[in-house]
Amino acid sequence: MNTAALIELLYKMADDQLILGHRNSEWTGMGPLLEEDIAFSSMAQDKIGQSHALYQLLHQLGEQEPDTVAFTRNAGQFHNCIFVELPNGEYDFSLIRHFLFDTAEAIRFEMLSRTSYKPLAELSVKIRAELRYHTLHANTWIKQLGSATRESIGRLQHSLEAAMPYALGMFEPSPLEKEIISQGIFEGEVVLRERWMNTVAQVIGQTQLTLPDWKLINPVYGGRSGKHSEHLQPLLDEMSEVFRIDPSAEW
Amino acid sequence: MQLTEEKILEWLHDVKDPEIPVLSLVDLGIITDININAESVHIEMTPTFVGCPALDMMKNDVIARLTKAGVNHVDVEVNFKKAWTSERISENGRKALKKFGLAPPPAGKVLLEDLDILEHVACPRCDGTNTQLKNPFGPTLCRSIHYCLDCKEAFEQFKPV
Numbered sequence: 001m002n003t004a005a006l007i008e009l010l011y012k013m014a015d016d017q018l019i020l021g022h023r024n025s026e027w028t029g030m031g032p033l034l035e036e037d038i039a040f041s042s043m044a045q046d047k048i049g050q051s052h053a054l055y056q057l058l059h060q061l062g063e064q065e066p067d068t069v070a071f072t073r074n075a076g077q078f079h080n081c082i083f084v085e086l087p088n089g090e091y092d093f094s095l096i097r098h099f100l101f102d103t104a105e106a107i108r109f110e111m112l113s114r115t116s117y118k119p120l121a122e123l124s125v126k127i128r129a130e131l132r133y134h135t136l137h138a139n140t141w142i143k144q145l146g147s148a149t150r151e152s153i154g155r156l157q158h159s160l161e162a163a164m165p166y167a168l169g170m171f172e173p174s175p176l177e178k179e180i181i182s183q184g185i186f187e188g189e190v191v192l193r194e195r196w197m198n199t200v201a202q203v204i205g206q207t208q209l210t211l212p213d214w215k216l217i218n219p220v221y222g223g224r225s226g227k228h229s230e231h232l233q234p235l236l237d238e239m240s241e242v243f244r245i246d247p248s249a250e251w
Numbered sequence: 252m253q254l255t256e257e258k259i260l261e262w263l264h265d266v267k268d269p270e271i272p273v274l275s276l277v278d279l280g281i282i283t284d285i286n287i288n289a290e291s292v293h294i295e296m297t298p299t300f301v302g303c304p305a306l307d308m309m310k311n312d313v314i315a316r317l318t319k320a321g322v323n324h325v326d327v328e329v330n331f332k333k334a335w336t337s338e339r340i341s342e343n344g345r346k347a348l349k350k351f352g353l354a355p356p357p358a359g360k361v362l363l364e365d366l367d368i369l370e371h372v373a374c375p376r377c378d379g380t381n382t383q384l385k386n387p388f389g390p391t392l393c394r395s396i397h398y399c400l401d402c403k404e405a406f407e408q409f410k411p412v
Contacts, residue, residue, distance in 0.1 A: 035386045042388035049302015126334040
Protein backbone atom coordinates (compact mmCIF):
# COMPACT_ATOMS: atom_id res chain seq x y z
CA MET A 1 0.00 0.00 0.00
CA ASN A 2 1.15 3.57 -0.71
CA THR A 3 1.49 4.80 2.86
CA ALA A 4 2.16 8.41 1.82
CA ALA A 5 -1.19 8.53 0.00
CA LEU A 6 -3.01 6.99 2.96
CA ILE A 7 -1.37 9.43 5.39
CA GLU A 8 -2.33 12.38 3.23
CA LEU A 9 -5.96 11.25 3.09
CA LEU A 10 -6.12 10.64 6.86
CA TYR A 11 -4.62 14.05 7.68
CA LYS A 12 -7.11 16.03 5.66
CA MET A 13 -10.05 14.11 7.08
CA ALA A 14 -8.81 14.38 10.67
CA ASP A 15 -8.02 18.09 10.30
CA ASP A 16 -11.49 18.78 8.82
CA GLN A 17 -13.10 17.05 11.80
CA LEU A 18 -10.93 18.80 14.38
CA ILE A 19 -11.37 22.31 12.99
CA LEU A 20 -15.11 22.06 12.37
CA GLY A 21 -15.45 20.41 15.77
CA HIS A 22 -13.82 23.48 17.28
CA ARG A 23 -16.09 25.83 15.34
CA ASN A 24 -19.15 23.83 16.47
CA SER A 25 -17.98 24.14 20.07
CA GLU A 26 -18.11 27.92 19.73
CA TRP A 27 -21.91 27.58 19.76
CA THR A 28 -21.77 26.19 23.31
CA GLY A 29 -23.63 28.67 25.47
CA MET A 30 -24.52 30.77 22.40
CA GLY A 31 -27.07 28.65 20.50
CA PRO A 32 -30.24 30.35 19.31
CA LEU A 33 -32.27 27.73 21.24
CA LEU A 34 -31.20 25.53 24.13
CA GLU A 35 -31.70 22.47 21.92
CA GLU A 36 -29.44 23.82 19.19
CA ASP A 37 -26.86 24.69 21.79
CA ILE A 38 -26.88 21.03 22.88
CA ALA A 39 -26.89 19.77 19.28
CA PHE A 40 -23.88 21.80 18.12
CA SER A 41 -22.02 20.99 21.36
CA SER A 42 -22.68 17.25 20.89
CA MET A 43 -21.62 17.37 17.26
CA ALA A 44 -18.45 19.18 18.36
CA GLN A 45 -17.69 16.36 20.79
CA ASP A 46 -18.38 13.72 18.12
CA LYS A 47 -16.16 15.43 15.57
CA ILE A 48 -13.25 16.01 17.92
CA GLY A 49 -13.53 12.40 19.11
CA GLN A 50 -13.56 11.18 15.51
CA SER A 51 -10.54 13.34 14.67
CA HIS A 52 -8.74 11.80 17.65
CA ALA A 53 -9.46 8.30 16.34
CA LEU A 54 -8.11 9.30 12.90
CA TYR A 55 -4.97 10.86 14.46
CA GLN A 56 -4.59 7.59 16.38
CA LEU A 57 -4.54 5.69 13.06
CA LEU A 58 -1.89 8.15 11.85
CA HIS A 59 0.11 7.53 15.02
CA GLN A 60 0.02 3.78 14.30
CA LEU A 61 1.46 4.63 10.88
CA GLY A 62 4.42 6.38 12.51
CA GLU A 63 3.14 9.96 12.90
CA GLN A 64 3.37 11.79 16.24
CA GLU A 65 0.95 11.47 19.18
CA PRO A 66 -2.59 12.85 18.56
CA ASP A 67 -2.16 15.73 21.06
CA THR A 68 1.16 16.77 19.54
CA VAL A 69 -0.31 16.70 16.06
CA ALA A 70 -3.44 18.60 17.09
CA PHE A 71 -1.86 21.26 19.28
CA THR A 72 1.62 22.02 17.97
CA ARG A 73 1.25 22.56 14.22
CA ASN A 74 0.88 25.98 12.65
CA ALA A 75 -1.79 26.88 10.09
CA GLY A 76 0.50 26.07 7.16
CA GLN A 77 0.79 22.48 8.37
CA PHE A 78 -2.96 21.85 8.49
CA HIS A 79 -4.74 20.10 5.60
CA ASN A 80 -8.35 20.97 6.33
CA CYS A 81 -10.38 22.67 3.62
CA ILE A 82 -10.89 26.42 4.08
CA PHE A 83 -14.66 25.84 4.41
CA VAL A 84 -14.38 24.44 7.95
CA GLU A 85 -12.16 27.24 9.30
CA LEU A 86 -14.49 30.10 8.30
CA PRO A 87 -16.00 31.85 11.32
CA ASN A 88 -19.44 30.64 12.38
CA GLY A 89 -21.15 33.83 11.27
CA GLU A 90 -24.83 33.85 12.07
CA TYR A 91 -26.76 30.67 12.75
CA ASP A 92 -27.96 30.42 9.12
CA PHE A 93 -24.37 30.14 7.87
CA SER A 94 -23.42 27.57 10.51
CA LEU A 95 -26.49 25.52 9.64
CA ILE A 96 -25.79 25.61 5.88
CA ARG A 97 -22.14 24.65 6.47
CA HIS A 98 -23.21 21.84 8.81
CA PHE A 99 -25.60 20.53 6.14
CA LEU A 100 -23.13 20.75 3.21
CA PHE A 101 -20.17 19.40 5.19
CA ASP A 102 -21.90 16.54 7.01
CA THR A 103 -23.65 15.37 3.85
CA ALA A 104 -20.18 14.99 2.29
CA GLU A 105 -18.71 13.36 5.41
CA ALA A 106 -21.49 10.80 5.64
CA ILE A 107 -20.90 9.76 2.02
CA ARG A 108 -17.09 9.83 2.47
CA PHE A 109 -17.17 7.45 5.45
CA GLU A 110 -19.72 5.21 3.75
CA MET A 111 -17.30 4.92 0.79
CA LEU A 112 -14.39 4.34 3.20
CA SER A 113 -16.15 1.42 4.85
CA ARG A 114 -14.87 -0.44 1.73
CA THR A 115 -11.29 0.88 1.84
CA SER A 116 -8.40 -1.55 1.41
CA TYR A 117 -6.87 -0.29 4.70
CA LYS A 118 -8.70 -2.42 7.24
CA PRO A 119 -8.33 -0.27 10.41
CA LEU A 120 -9.84 2.67 8.50
CA ALA A 121 -12.64 0.49 7.13
CA GLU A 122 -13.56 -0.61 10.68
CA LEU A 123 -13.50 2.94 12.02
CA SER A 124 -15.50 4.24 9.05
CA VAL A 125 -18.36 1.82 9.69
CA LYS A 126 -18.59 3.24 13.19
CA ILE A 127 -18.30 6.92 12.24
CA ARG A 128 -20.81 6.50 9.42
CA ALA A 129 -23.40 5.25 11.91
CA GLU A 130 -22.83 8.25 14.21
CA LEU A 131 -23.01 10.75 11.35
CA ARG A 132 -26.59 9.69 10.62
CA TYR A 133 -27.57 11.76 13.64
CA HIS A 134 -25.72 14.75 12.20
CA THR A 135 -27.36 14.50 8.78
CA LEU A 136 -30.75 13.87 10.38
CA HIS A 137 -30.30 17.08 12.38
CA ALA A 138 -29.11 19.09 9.36
CA ASN A 139 -31.82 17.84 7.02
CA THR A 140 -34.60 18.46 9.54
CA TRP A 141 -33.63 22.10 10.02
CA ILE A 142 -32.86 22.82 6.36
CA LYS A 143 -36.26 21.44 5.36
CA GLN A 144 -38.10 23.34 8.09
CA LEU A 145 -36.34 26.70 7.81
CA GLY A 146 -35.95 26.40 4.05
CA SER A 147 -39.74 26.44 3.71
CA ALA A 148 -40.77 28.59 6.68
CA THR A 149 -40.79 32.41 6.54
CA ARG A 150 -39.45 34.95 4.08
CA GLU A 151 -36.69 35.80 6.51
CA SER A 152 -35.59 32.21 7.14
CA ILE A 153 -35.65 31.34 3.43
CA GLY A 154 -33.82 34.56 2.49
CA ARG A 155 -31.11 34.05 5.11
CA LEU A 156 -30.50 30.42 4.15
CA GLN A 157 -30.44 31.29 0.45
CA HIS A 158 -27.87 34.00 1.06
CA SER A 159 -25.68 31.66 3.14
CA LEU A 160 -26.05 28.84 0.62
CA GLU A 161 -24.69 31.07 -2.14
CA ALA A 162 -21.88 32.38 0.06
CA ALA A 163 -20.90 28.87 1.22
CA MET A 164 -20.94 27.06 -2.12
CA PRO A 165 -17.47 28.04 -3.51
CA TYR A 166 -15.93 26.96 -0.19
CA ALA A 167 -18.05 23.79 -0.05
CA LEU A 168 -16.70 22.72 -3.45
CA GLY A 169 -13.22 23.29 -1.98
CA MET A 170 -13.85 20.20 0.21
CA PHE A 171 -13.21 18.11 -2.92
CA GLU A 172 -9.84 19.65 -3.83
CA PRO A 173 -8.01 16.77 -5.50
CA SER A 174 -4.88 15.41 -3.89
CA PRO A 175 -1.58 15.22 -5.82
CA LEU A 176 -1.72 11.53 -4.87
CA GLU A 177 -5.30 11.06 -6.08
CA LYS A 178 -4.25 8.44 -8.69
CA GLU A 179 -2.46 6.29 -6.10
CA ILE A 180 -5.32 6.67 -3.63
CA ILE A 181 -7.79 5.36 -6.21
CA SER A 182 -5.64 2.67 -7.85
CA GLN A 183 -4.72 1.12 -4.51
CA GLY A 184 -8.33 0.88 -3.39
CA ILE A 185 -7.78 3.32 -0.52
CA PHE A 186 -10.60 5.64 -1.60
CA GLU A 187 -12.73 5.97 -4.72
CA GLY A 188 -11.66 9.59 -5.03
CA GLU A 189 -12.88 13.16 -4.62
CA VAL A 190 -14.65 13.26 -8.00
CA VAL A 191 -16.90 10.32 -7.20
CA LEU A 192 -17.59 11.78 -3.77
CA ARG A 193 -18.46 15.20 -5.22
CA GLU A 194 -20.94 13.70 -7.71
CA ARG A 195 -22.73 11.76 -5.01
CA TRP A 196 -22.72 14.79 -2.72
CA MET A 197 -24.23 17.03 -5.42
CA ASN A 198 -27.09 14.55 -5.90
CA THR A 199 -27.86 14.33 -2.19
CA VAL A 200 -27.66 18.09 -1.67
CA ALA A 201 -29.96 18.70 -4.66
CA GLN A 202 -32.41 16.12 -3.34
CA VAL A 203 -32.74 17.84 0.07
CA ILE A 204 -32.75 21.40 -1.29
CA GLY A 205 -35.42 20.26 -3.77
CA GLN A 206 -37.76 19.75 -0.82
CA THR A 207 -37.46 23.41 0.21
CA GLN A 208 -38.05 26.80 -1.33
CA LEU A 209 -34.30 27.34 -1.67
CA THR A 210 -32.59 27.47 -5.06
CA LEU A 211 -29.28 25.76 -5.75
CA PRO A 212 -26.77 27.95 -7.55
CA ASP A 213 -25.63 26.69 -10.95
CA TRP A 214 -22.68 24.34 -10.23
CA LYS A 215 -20.97 25.37 -13.46
CA LEU A 216 -20.78 29.00 -12.42
CA ILE A 217 -19.09 28.35 -9.08
CA ASN A 218 -15.32 28.66 -8.71
CA PRO A 219 -14.19 26.29 -5.95
CA VAL A 220 -11.93 27.82 -3.29
CA TYR A 221 -8.91 25.51 -3.10
CA GLY A 222 -5.69 25.73 -1.11
CA GLY A 223 -6.54 24.32 2.30
CA ARG A 224 -5.42 20.79 1.46
CA SER A 225 -1.89 22.05 0.73
CA GLY A 226 -1.71 24.35 3.76
CA LYS A 227 -2.76 27.61 2.10
CA HIS A 228 -5.40 28.90 4.48
CA SER A 229 -7.50 31.97 5.09
CA GLU A 230 -6.57 34.47 7.82
CA HIS A 231 -9.12 32.74 10.09
CA LEU A 232 -7.23 29.51 10.83
CA GLN A 233 -4.23 30.72 12.85
CA PRO A 234 -6.31 32.63 15.46
CA LEU A 235 -8.48 29.51 15.87
CA LEU A 236 -5.38 27.36 16.42
CA ASP A 237 -3.93 29.90 18.88
CA GLU A 238 -7.10 29.70 20.94
CA MET A 239 -7.43 25.92 20.70
CA SER A 240 -3.85 25.24 21.76
CA GLU A 241 -3.51 27.97 24.40
CA VAL A 242 -3.61 25.67 27.44
CA PHE A 243 -1.40 23.07 25.79
CA ARG A 244 1.22 25.67 24.93
CA ILE A 245 1.25 27.05 28.48
CA ASP A 246 1.53 23.60 30.06
CA PRO A 247 1.96 20.60 27.72
CA SER A 248 1.58 18.18 30.65
CA ALA A 249 -1.75 19.61 31.86
CA GLU A 250 -4.58 17.10 32.12
CA TRP A 251 -8.23 18.03 31.96
CA MET B 252 -5.18 -19.47 39.93
CA GLN B 253 -6.79 -20.93 36.83
CA LEU B 254 -8.17 -17.97 34.84
CA THR B 255 -11.24 -18.58 32.73
CA GLU B 256 -13.30 -16.30 30.50
CA GLU B 257 -16.29 -16.88 32.83
CA LYS B 258 -14.32 -15.65 35.83
CA ILE B 259 -13.09 -12.56 33.98
CA LEU B 260 -16.63 -11.76 32.85
CA GLU B 261 -17.91 -12.17 36.38
CA TRP B 262 -15.34 -9.64 37.65
CA LEU B 263 -16.04 -7.26 34.79
CA HIS B 264 -19.73 -7.34 35.72
CA ASP B 265 -18.65 -5.24 38.72
CA VAL B 266 -17.30 -2.48 36.48
CA LYS B 267 -20.06 -0.01 35.68
CA ASP B 268 -20.53 2.74 33.13
CA PRO B 269 -19.42 5.84 35.09
CA GLU B 270 -22.41 7.80 33.80
CA ILE B 271 -24.95 4.98 34.33
CA PRO B 272 -23.80 3.28 37.54
CA VAL B 273 -26.36 0.45 37.26
CA LEU B 274 -25.07 -0.79 33.91
CA SER B 275 -21.99 -3.04 33.70
CA LEU B 276 -19.54 -2.80 30.84
CA VAL B 277 -20.35 -6.41 29.99
CA ASP B 278 -24.09 -5.70 29.70
CA LEU B 279 -23.35 -2.52 27.79
CA GLY B 280 -21.57 -4.73 25.24
CA ILE B 281 -18.31 -2.80 24.98
CA ILE B 282 -16.05 -5.71 26.01
CA THR B 283 -15.45 -7.32 22.64
CA ASP B 284 -12.75 -9.90 23.28
CA ILE B 285 -10.96 -11.63 26.17
CA ASN B 286 -7.70 -13.48 25.63
CA ILE B 287 -6.12 -15.39 28.48
CA ASN B 288 -2.49 -16.41 28.33
CA ALA B 289 -1.43 -18.20 31.52
CA GLU B 290 -1.31 -15.39 34.15
CA SER B 291 -1.97 -12.47 31.82
CA VAL B 292 -5.19 -11.19 30.31
CA HIS B 293 -5.66 -9.14 27.16
CA ILE B 294 -9.01 -7.35 26.92
CA GLU B 295 -10.39 -5.69 23.79
CA MET B 296 -12.89 -2.86 24.22
CA THR B 297 -14.76 -0.57 21.87
CA PRO B 298 -16.50 2.74 22.72
CA THR B 299 -20.25 3.25 22.36
CA PHE B 300 -19.48 6.53 20.56
CA VAL B 301 -16.05 7.33 19.09
CA GLY B 302 -15.86 10.56 21.10
CA CYS B 303 -16.94 9.02 24.41
CA PRO B 304 -14.99 10.88 27.11
CA ALA B 305 -15.56 8.12 29.69
CA LEU B 306 -13.55 5.54 27.78
CA ASP B 307 -10.21 6.11 29.53
CA MET B 308 -11.91 5.94 32.90
CA MET B 309 -13.59 2.64 31.98
CA LYS B 310 -10.31 1.25 30.69
CA ASN B 311 -8.61 2.07 34.00
CA ASP B 312 -11.55 0.60 35.95
CA VAL B 313 -11.19 -2.67 34.02
CA ILE B 314 -7.47 -2.85 34.84
CA ALA B 315 -8.12 -1.98 38.50
CA ARG B 316 -10.85 -4.61 38.92
CA LEU B 317 -8.83 -7.44 37.39
CA THR B 318 -5.71 -6.44 39.31
CA LYS B 319 -7.74 -6.51 42.52
CA ALA B 320 -8.92 -10.02 41.62
CA GLY B 321 -5.28 -11.11 41.48
CA VAL B 322 -4.57 -11.05 37.75
CA ASN B 323 -0.87 -10.28 37.41
CA HIS B 324 -0.82 -8.67 34.03
CA VAL B 325 -3.77 -6.94 32.35
CA ASP B 326 -3.68 -4.91 29.20
CA VAL B 327 -6.61 -3.29 27.44
CA GLU B 328 -6.72 -2.52 23.75
CA VAL B 329 -9.32 -0.17 22.28
CA ASN B 330 -10.26 -0.88 18.68
CA PHE B 331 -13.19 -0.95 16.26
CA LYS B 332 -12.87 -4.55 15.05
CA LYS B 333 -16.33 -5.25 16.43
CA ALA B 334 -17.82 -1.77 16.31
CA TRP B 335 -20.38 -1.10 19.01
CA THR B 336 -24.04 -0.96 18.02
CA SER B 337 -26.98 -0.68 20.40
CA GLU B 338 -27.76 -4.30 19.53
CA ARG B 339 -24.83 -5.25 21.76
CA ILE B 340 -26.66 -4.19 24.96
CA SER B 341 -27.82 -7.33 26.74
CA GLU B 342 -31.39 -7.98 27.90
CA ASN B 343 -30.19 -7.39 31.48
CA GLY B 344 -28.61 -4.15 30.37
CA ARG B 345 -31.84 -2.99 28.74
CA LYS B 346 -33.72 -3.71 31.98
CA ALA B 347 -31.11 -1.84 34.02
CA LEU B 348 -31.36 1.19 31.73
CA LYS B 349 -35.14 1.32 32.08
CA LYS B 350 -34.95 1.00 35.85
CA PHE B 351 -32.46 3.87 35.86
CA GLY B 352 -35.03 5.98 33.99
CA LEU B 353 -33.45 5.82 30.55
CA ALA B 354 -35.46 4.37 27.67
CA PRO B 355 -33.43 1.48 26.21
CA PRO B 356 -32.77 1.49 22.45
CA PRO B 357 -35.02 -0.80 20.39
CA ALA B 358 -33.93 -4.46 20.54
CA GLY B 359 -32.37 -5.98 17.45
CA LYS B 360 -30.66 -4.47 14.48
CA VAL B 361 -31.27 -0.80 13.84
CA LEU B 362 -31.70 0.33 10.27
CA LEU B 363 -30.70 3.89 10.66
CA GLU B 364 -31.90 5.13 7.32
CA ASP B 365 -35.26 4.77 9.00
CA LEU B 366 -35.02 7.32 11.77
CA ASP B 367 -38.75 7.14 12.48
CA ILE B 368 -37.69 4.81 15.28
CA LEU B 369 -36.69 7.94 17.18
CA GLU B 370 -40.29 9.15 17.28
CA HIS B 371 -42.72 7.50 19.72
CA VAL B 372 -40.05 5.88 21.91
CA ALA B 373 -41.76 4.09 24.83
CA CYS B 374 -41.67 6.25 27.97
CA PRO B 375 -39.58 4.51 30.69
CA ARG B 376 -42.14 5.65 33.32
CA CYS B 377 -45.53 4.72 31.86
CA ASP B 378 -44.48 2.53 28.87
CA GLY B 379 -46.80 4.63 26.68
CA THR B 380 -45.74 5.62 23.17
CA ASN B 381 -47.58 8.95 23.15
CA THR B 382 -44.16 10.62 23.07
CA GLN B 383 -42.18 13.02 20.91
CA LEU B 384 -38.53 13.32 19.92
CA LYS B 385 -37.29 16.67 21.21
CA ASN B 386 -33.63 16.45 20.25
CA PRO B 387 -31.50 13.68 18.70
CA PHE B 388 -28.67 15.08 20.87
CA GLY B 389 -28.69 15.04 24.67
CA PRO B 390 -26.58 15.54 27.78
CA THR B 391 -24.12 12.85 26.68
CA LEU B 392 -23.25 11.58 23.19
CA CYS B 393 -25.22 8.39 23.75
CA ARG B 394 -28.54 9.99 24.77
CA SER B 395 -31.42 11.68 22.95
CA ILE B 396 -34.17 13.78 24.56
CA HIS B 397 -37.87 12.92 24.37
CA TYR B 398 -41.11 14.13 25.92
CA CYS B 399 -43.99 11.99 27.18
CA LEU B 400 -47.32 13.66 26.39
CA ASP B 401 -49.10 11.49 29.00
CA CYS B 402 -46.68 11.93 31.93
CA LYS B 403 -45.98 15.51 30.77
CA GLU B 404 -42.33 14.94 31.55
CA ALA B 405 -39.13 14.80 29.55
CA PHE B 406 -37.07 11.62 29.43
CA GLU B 407 -33.88 10.43 27.76
CA GLN B 408 -33.20 7.43 25.55
CA PHE B 409 -29.96 5.53 25.14
CA LYS B 410 -29.57 6.18 21.42
CA PRO B 411 -29.88 3.43 18.86
CA VAL B 412 -26.91 3.19 16.46
